[in-house]
Amino acid sequence: MKKPTTQPYVQYHKDGSVWARGQKTPEGVLTGYWEWFRSDGTRMRSGHFENGEQTGEWTTYDKEGAVYKVTRMKPKKPPAGA
Template sequence: MSTPIERVDTYANGTIKARGFELDGELHGTWEWFRADGSLMRRGEFDRGVQVGTWETFTRDEKLHKETHFPQR
């Protein structure tokens, strides 16, 4: 059985661009994407590379802007 591995992607200035986990080379579990200013832009779940559940998109001041729903696997 495989174990999820943490992954953090950064902008050139070192600020976090995205963070989450990979399982067997695929995005898996909760992932978050950030703008270059560090504010949270988007958050959602992957099931072995497939978007599932509710994904949230945020404004620059991190207020919920919209939700997008994907089917569960």
């Protein structure tokens, strides 16, 4: 049987509310779509990871959950000689 390539992952605030939700590889690397939440449940930030790095558009939300800003992540340059 093939091992799953990603596993759902949820991290919680001390009060038990969801702090972050997304997927990790079996090695623990963040991948795919992720969301972070304030303790009151409003979304704080969301975006995608590829091989543990933020990629594409990331959205930051205000305290009411409305879009505050959108940031486009630039790919990291490979190390010299790679």
